[in-house]
Amino acid sequence: MVEARFWNTVTGKKVQCFLCPHHCMISAQKSGICRVRTNQNGILVPETYARVSSIAVDPVEKKPLYHFFPGSRIFSMGSVGCNLGCYFCQNWRISQASPLECPLQDVSPEEAVKRAMEENTVGIAFTYNEPFIWWEYVFDTAKLARKKGLKVVFVTNGYIEKEPLRELLPLSDAMNIDLKAMDDSFYRKYCKGRLQPVIDTITMIHEAGIHLEITNLLLAGLNDSPVAIERLVEWVYNLDSEIPLHFSRAFPAYQCNLPPTPPAVMGRVWRQAREKLSYVYQGNIAADEASSTFCSSCGKLLVERSGYAVSSVGLQRDRCRHCGKQVKMVVK
Ligand code: SF4
Incomplete structure (x- = not known):
């Protein structure tokens, strides 16, 4: 059993989870709002691990x-x-x-x-x-x-x-x-x-x-x-x-x-x-x-998309090949 992170015991077997802003108080054998973090006999368990x-x-x-x-x-x-x-x-x-x-x-x-x-x-x-x-x-x-x-x-x-x-x-x-x-x-x-x-x-x-x-x-x-x-x-x-x-x-x-x-x-x-x-x-x-992606400086087409077909027609690495502007893009 994997134990969850980011929780503590409140009283007896009740626990509180601090993973997200809900801060759920969870009674024994119950789960938080997300449905997947469960209090198993006083221990918070991420039920969907793996x-x-x-x-x-x-x-x-x-x-x-x-x-x-x-x-x-x-x-x-x-x-x-x-x-x-x-x-x-x-x-x-x-x-x-x-x-x-x-x-x-x-x-x-x-x-x-x-x-x-x-x-x-x-x-x-x-x-x-x-x-x-x-x-x-x-x-x-x-x-x-x-x-x-x-x-x-x-x-x-x-x-x-x-x-x-x-x-x-x-x-x-x-x-x-x-x-x-x-x-x-x-x-x-x-x-x-x-x-x-x-x-x-x-x-x-x-x-x-x-x-x-x-x-x-x-x-x-x-x-x-x-x-x-x-x-x-x-x-x-x-x-x-x-x-x-x-x-x-x-x-x-x-x-x-x-x-x-x-x-x-x-x-x-x-x-x-x-x-x-x-x-x-x-x-x-x-x-x-x-x-599709167009250069924010010269307006030329950089990446053409049609459905999931993608072609980097106007890029030279992460720069516009027409005007040289650096594009906010992570490339190989
Ligand atoms: S919703 Fe889930 S992750 Fe968020 S505090 Fe509640 S139990 Fe934790």
Whole structure:
């Protein structure tokens, strides 16, 4: 049995978890909000350690990461559970499931690294459900992966306490953070969480110099107003105007019956964000121009994307081959 990190005993057999800002108090034989950290007779246990719901070799663009080894493939894995409860969750079948509600296979850290290498991938991405609640497993696997020269990627909601994040940062190469809205009431109403911890996480990752991209799931009528987009874009701009920002098209899922985000809304938001930010993309929608990378200085095409076909037509390493501008992009 693996024991969890970041918890202590409260009284008797009751424990408190400090991995994420919920700070759950957990009675014996119960789990926290994330469903996967369980009090077993007074000891907090990460129930999903080495237990995997989904595994695949994906294009790195699918994470989405558009400025991190473009065109490469990454060994991707996830488990079950999440510490948020977004009513529009696009992956709810695994994120809102407990370990008993979903078939899981055992994949040790050694096995994950071996398979990532056999598949000749750039590295391992912890994705599909929330990887930070899988802390002990991602930490052990990331350590091994790094020793073998693999890159380590997290696709996360960013809802984690500072100390556990600080320990993961030296093992991380890239992160995509889902920033749902620059609005605390949105987080409280629709996600069962708060905005500030996510902002703190993004800021820490940026300060640590780890490659960072941000995704916003665009929900028409909920977080797409010009004012809401202005607030989001302004915040990203003040942090770093060259952080790639992805607007992802939402489809009806979980408890949300909104129709798919209309292409006109995707286009309007993309154009608004491009007025301030250097790299803005649309995702989950066929939009070649809005998924390609253009030089923020001379405007020439740098990376052409059509679906998951990727071609670096205008790059010379990480510079625009037309005007020489350095592009915020990690390349081989
Ligand atoms: S990681 Fe899970 S158990 Fe721990 S505080 Fe967060 S939701 Fe609660």
